[in-house]
Amino acid sequence: MLERAELIRQEYLRHDKKFPHVWCPGCGNGIVMNALLRAIHHLELPKDNVVLASGIGCSGRLPTYVDFNTIHTTHGRALTFATGVKLAKPQLTVITVMGDGDATAIGGNHFIHAARRNLNLTAIIINNNTYGMTGGQYSPTTPYGSKSTTSVYGHVEHAFNIAELAVVAGASFVARGTVYHANHLNTMIQQAITKRGFSVVEVISNCHVQHGRRNKLGNAVQMINSFKENAVLVSKAEKMTAEEMKGKFSIGVLCDVEKPVSTEEYDRVRQAAQTEAIRIAEEKAKNGVKRYEE
Amino acid sequence: MGVSEGPRKVLLQGNEAIVQGALAAGCRFFAGYPITPASEISEILSVQLPLVGGTFIQMEDEIASMGAIIGASLAGVKSMTATSGPGFSLIQENLGYACITEAPCVIVNVMRGGPSTGLPTNVAQGDVLMARWGTHGDHPIIVLSVSSVSECFSVTIKAFNLSEKFRVPVIILSDEVVAHTRESVVLPNQSEIQVFDRITPSVPPEWYKPYADNNRGVPDMAAMGDGYRHHVTGLVHDERGFPTQQPKEVEQFLNRLHSKITKGFSEIVMTKSFDMEDADVCVIAYGSVARSAMRAIKDARAQGIKAGMVQLVTLFPFPRKVVDSALRQCKAVIIPEMNMGQISREIHRVNQAGTRIIKHNRIDGHLITPNEILKHLINL
Ligand SMILES: Cc1ncc(C[n+]2csc(CCOP(=O)(O)OP(=O)(O)O)c2C)c(N)n1
Numbered sequence: 001m002l003e004r005a006e007l008i009r010q011e012y013l014r015h016d017k018k019f020p021h022v023w024c025p026g027c028g029n030g031i032v033m034n035a036l037l038r039a040i041h042h043l044e045l046p047k048d049n050v051v052l053a054s055g056i057g058c059s060g061r062l063p064t065y066v067d068f069n070t071i072h073t074t075h076g077r078a079l080t081f082a083t084g085v086k087l088a089k090p091q092l093t094v095i096t097v098m099g100d101g102d103a104t105a106i107g108g109n110h111f112i113h114a115a116r117r118n119l120n121l122t123a124i125i126i127n128n129n130t131y132g133m134t135g136g137q138y139s140p141t142t143p144y145g146s147k148s149t150t151s152v153y154g155h156v157e158h159a160f161n162i163a164e165l166a167v168v169a170g171a172s173f174v175a176r177g178t179v180y181h182a183n184h185l186n187t188m189i190q191q192a193i194t195k196r197g198f199s200v201v202e203v204i205s206n207c208h209v210q211h212g213r214r215n216k217l218g219n220a221v222q223m224i225n226s227f228k229e230n231a232v233l234v235s236k237a238e239k240m241t242a243e244e245m246k247g248k249f250s251i252g253v254l255c256d257v258e259k260p261v262s263t264e265e266y267d268r269v270r271q272a273a274q275t276e277a278i279r280i281a282e283e284k285a286k287n288g289v290k291r292y293e294e
Numbered sequence: 295m296g297v298s299e300g301p302r303k304v305l306l307q308g309n310e311a312i313v314q315g316a317l318a319a320g321c322r323f324f325a326g327y328p329i330t331p332a333s334e335i336s337e338i339l340s341v342q343l344p345l346v347g348g349t350f351i352q353m354e355d356e357i358a359s360m361g362a363i364i365g366a367s368l369a370g371v372k373s374m375t376a377t378s379g380p381g382f383s384l385i386q387e388n389l390g391y392a393c394i395t396e397a398p399c400v401i402v403n404v405m406r407g408g409p410s411t412g413l414p415t416n417v418a419q420g421d422v423l424m425a426r427w428g429t430h431g432d433h434p435i436i437v438l439s440v441s442s443v444s445e446c447f448s449v450t451i452k453a454f455n456l457s458e459k460f461r462v463p464v465i466i467l468s469d470e471v472v473a474h475t476r477e478s479v480v481l482p483n484q485s486e487i488q489v490f491d492r493i494t495p496s497v498p499p500e501w502y503k504p505y506a507d508n509n510r511g512v513p514d515m516a517a518m519g520d521g522y523r524h525h526v527t528g529l530v531h532d533e534r535g536f537p538t539q540q541p542k543e544v545e546q547f548l549n550r551l552h553s554k555i556t557k558g559f560s561e562i563v564m565t566k567s568f569d570m571e572d573a574d575v576c577v578i579a580y581g582s583v584a585r586s587a588m589r590a591i592k593d594a595r596a597q598g599i600k601a602g603m604v605q606l607v608t609l610f611p612f613p614r615k616v617v618d619s620a621l622r623q624c625k626a627v628i629i630p631e632m633n634m635g636q637i638s639r640e641i642h643r644v645n646q647a648g649t650r651i652i653k654h655n656r657i658d659g660h661l662i663t664p665n666e667i668l669k670h671l672i673n674l
């Protein structure tokens with residue numbers, strides 16, 4: 001076990017980067033990074049073929065530390081850059097890492113359209129229920145009634161369910177995991193990366209420093225333990241009533257469907273364009289008509 | 295029409311010529327969002343790009359289009375987007391990202407009347423200073439303008455070449471009149487077209503420093519997936535690409551971003567002079583207005599007025615030298631613009647000689663006519 005941890009550390013961390021990282025001690029982001037690295041290691045993806053793109057936020061710093069082709073983009077836009085990279089070089093494995101604000105507030109439009117478009121991309125969304133980096137303001141996943149630096153009287157809006165949003169927006173694969181269930185998370189990420197089509201892994205994570213502290217949710221360990229208590233496997237959750245699910249959330253695969261992947265579909269477009277061009281050229285030759293030309 | 299196979303005389307619209315220029319320059323990725331009067335560029339590229347193995351994608355908005363073209367560029371593919379006023383506002387965020395990460399790309403803004411939704415189908419030149427300063431922070435950028443269908447072709451090629459050479463986003467300012475005017479142009483043989491591709495690293499990957507300075511001030515650029523794993527960030531970064539706040543590194547980096555453009559001045563700055571040899575009055579114009587100005591100086595000459603014209607093709611970096619010598623040479627300079635005077639501000643700024651400057655501004659959505667300019671030339 002230790003051996004593998006050391007191997008992952010040596011193989012995938014950027015040692016020439018000025019560590020230490022920016023994350024608070026106990027932040028769930030480190031666990032997500034570890035799960036992602038183990039997933040990539042297990043899948044034996046060559047480092048040169050992996051592109052990791054992130055947005056802005058604490059979560060957005062993740063790619064800085066790991067030895068792939070990494071792009072730290074603008075707030076909410078990681079998927080748009082990833083779209084360009086993937087279409088330009090479809091042979092690359094393109095993964096994005098986003099925060100909940102990043103992916104579903106400022107980047108919400110890109111997120112649902114990426115799901116609808118169904119390129120062969122993977123989106124990992126670290127949901128810590130707050131804007132961590134800017135100091136704990138409410139995000140689209142801040143629970144109703146919670147306190148944040150911009151909702152000191154209690155939040156009056158309602159939260160997005162990110163995974164369900166991804167399902168209805170048309171993602172091919174959607175899973176939810178937590179930073180407590182690190183091995184399970186590793187498996188979910190592997191499945192997402194291997195899936196042909198747009199895949200999403202929502203990771204329930206702790207920001208004890210901003211969200212936890214203001215809502216008396218305890219320290220990092222207590223928050224992470226609460227994920228263990230409140231997570232219910234999807235198969236079990238399906239049999240539970242809304243009342244029984246109160247305060248709980250499901251983990252596991254929420255959706256796994258097969259549909260045409262637009263990265264590959266575009267090859268069909270190229271073929272169609274060429275066939276049409278040949279047809280026009282033949283017609284021109286036959287009729288001696290030269291369109292546009294003198 | 296495919297990519298031009300040989301010299302051909304063809305009848306094209308400005309927007310079509312931009313497409314032909316882009317393809318000839320090696321553009322193989324386009325992301326856009328429909329908007330008048332730029333939509334034809336998207337439509338034609340959606341037909342043409344797949345033919346040459348390239349990719350067209352319609353994104354959910356212009357913020358996304360800009361992100362996608364930068365992504366494609368980082369993956370090594372020449373890329374472009376095209377838009378107009380409202381969309382040009384939206385691309386500004388990621389435009390700054392292209393500046394700081396030095397991602398080559400071309401942005402076409404077919405200007406229409408503004409502000410906001412403004413006059414969607416009418417001509418204007420209201421986005422000139424926005425093109426220069428629209429994204430936040432001090433940043434280097436190149437802004438070119440087109441006045442004819444033939445320039446739509448040649449300037450677009452130039453835009454790609456400059457973008458690749460200096461690793462800087464290049465903005466092409468077209469306008470509704472140029473975009474929708476049909477003219478016959480001769481497209482050269484592809485083999486006669488000079489195409490510049492970004493310089494890629496020649497060192498082994500472990501030696502590669504993605505943002506290291508060199509005598510050109512333009513770092514070699516590796517594509518994602520080519521074995522040169524590196525980090526790209528919109529934060530100010532050191533020569534290895536990692537975020538830094540060290541004052542020395544910050545200063546060095548930002549100075550290089552600006553000085554690479556200054557170093558390339560003579561190559562970047564393009565102007566055209568007409569009848570300037572003996573001129574004692576002149577018109578300084580750009581975009582479709584330059585066409586009216588051309589006619590006006592001809593008519594003025596017929597009446598014995600020694601009129602000339604300087605057409606600005608490059609708007610930024612501002613062609614200070616040429617403008618300065620025109621100002622010194624002439625007793626008066628007329629600056630017709632379809633805005634409240636955006637380039638005339640720049641001209642005032644460099645007017646050391648204190649030459650008389652006459653602004654002529656029209657913002658009603660219609661092209662400035664030759665007669666309007668001629669009247670000024672006669673009344674001087
Ligand atoms: C356009 C823009 N608006 C605002 C910001 C400021 N900002 C930086 S990070 C952030 C929120 C990050 O929250 P989240 O995405 O949930 O990620 P976390 O920090 O919690 O990982 C904001 C609003 C920005 N960088 N860019």
Ligand code: SF4
Pocket residue numbers: 022023024026027028029058059128132133206207208209210
């Ligand atoms: S502020 Fe919150 S999300 Fe950010 S590093 Fe600290 S604990 Fe993690």
